[in-house]
Amino acid sequence: MIELLAALSISAAVGFRVALPLLLIGLLQDDLWYQVPLLNRVPPPLVLGVLAVWALVELLFSKERMAQRAIQLVQVVFSPLFGAIAGITVAKTTTVEPALIPLVGVIGGLLALVLQLVQIGWFYRLRGLPLWVLFAQDFLCVLLVFFAFDSPQQGGLIALILLWLAIRSSKEWQRWYVAQGPDRRNPRRGKRNPD
Numbered sequence: 001m002i003e004l005l006a007a008l009s010i011s012a013a014v015g016f017r018v019a020l021p022l023l024l025i026g027l028l029q030d031d032l033w034y035q036v037p038l039l040n041r042v043p044p045p046l047v048l049g050v051l052a053v054w055a056l057v058e059l060l061f062s063k064e065r066m067a068q069r070a071i072q073l074v075q076v077v078f079s080p081l082f083g084a085i086a087g088i089t090v091a092k093t094t095t096v097e098p099a100l101i102p103l104v105g106v107i108g109g110l111l112a113l114v115l116q117l118v119q120i121g122w123f124y125r126l127r128g129l130p131l132w133v134l135f136a137q138d139f140l141c142v143l144l145v146f147f148a149f150d151s152p153q154q155g156g157l158i159a160l161i162l163l164w165l166a167i168r169s170s171k172e173w174q175r176w177y178v179a180q181g182p183d184r185r186n187p188r189r190g191k192r193n194p195d
Contacts, residue, residue: 002094002152002153002156003090003091003094003095003096003104003152004091004096004104004107004156005152005153005155005156005157005159006090006091006094006148006149006152006155006156007086007087007088007090007091007104007107007108007148008087008107008108008111008155008156008159008160009090009144009145009147009148009152009155009156009158009159010025010086010087010089010090010108010144010145010148010155011083011084011086011087011107011108011109011111011112011159012111012112012115012144012155012158012159012162012163013086013140013141013142013144013145013148014079014082014083014086014108014112015079015083015111015112015113015114015115015116015119015162016115016119016137016138016140016141016144017055017058017059017075017137017138017141018054018058018074018075018078018079018082019050019051019052019054019055019057019058019082020055020058020059020138020141020142020145021082021086021141021144021145022036022039022051022082022085022086023048023051023052023055024142024145024146025086025089025145026039026044026047026048026051028145028149029093032044032047032048033047035089035092035093036085036086036089037085037088037089038085039085057071058071058075059138062134063131063134065128068123068128068129069123072116072119072120072123075116076113076116076117076120079109079112079113079115079116080109080110080112080113081109082112083108083109083110083111083112083113084105084106084108084109084112085105086108086112087104087105087107087108087109088101088102088104088105088108090148090149091104091105111159111163114163114166115162115163115166118165118166118169118170119137121169121170121173122169125173125176140158143155143158144158144159
C-alpha cells in the first residue's frame with residue numbers, strides 16, 4: 001500500500017509539471033535514469049539536457065499567460081505518459097509485485113492527466129491562473145517528488161486530497177455551467193456557439 005501511495009505522489013507531481021519530477025528522479029538516484037522506463041534507453045546526457053531545458057521552460061515561461069497555453073498543450077499530451085513512467089519507476093524501486101507494476105503505471109498516468117485537465121479548466125474559467133497559484137504548483141511539485149521517496153504516506157495523502165479537489169472542481173463547474181442558462185434542463189439554450 002505504501003508503494004502505491006509513493007507512486008500516486010510522484011504521478012501527482014507530474015500532473016503539475018512534466019519534466020521537473022523526472023529530472024529530480026534522475027538526480028536523486030545514484031544511477032540516474034537507469035530505473036526509468038523509456039528514458040533508460042536514451043543516453044543520460046541527452047535526457048539530462050532535454051529535461052533540464054523543458055523544466056526551465058515550465059518554471060520560467062509558465063508565469064506568462066500566452067506561454068501558459070502552449071505549455072499546457074504539451075503538458076496535457078505528455079502528462080499521462082510521464083505520469084505512468086514516474087509511477088512505474090517508483091514502483092520498481094520499492095517492493096511492488098511485478099504483476100502490479102502496469103496497473104500502477106495506468107493509475108499514475110490517469111492521475112497526472114486528471115490533475116492536468118483540472119488546471120486547464122481553472123485556467124480557462126479564471127482567464128489565466130494567478131501568479132501565486134503557479135508558484136504554489138512549483139513548490140507542491142517538488143514537495144511531492146521528495147515525499148514519494150522519503151515519506152510516501154504523506155505524499156500519497158496529498159495526492160488523494162488533490163484528486164478529491166479535482167472531483168469537487170468538476171462538480172462545481174457543472175453547477176456553474178447549468179446555472180448560466182435560463183433553462184436549467186437544457187443549459188445550452190440561449191447561449192452563443194461555442195460557450
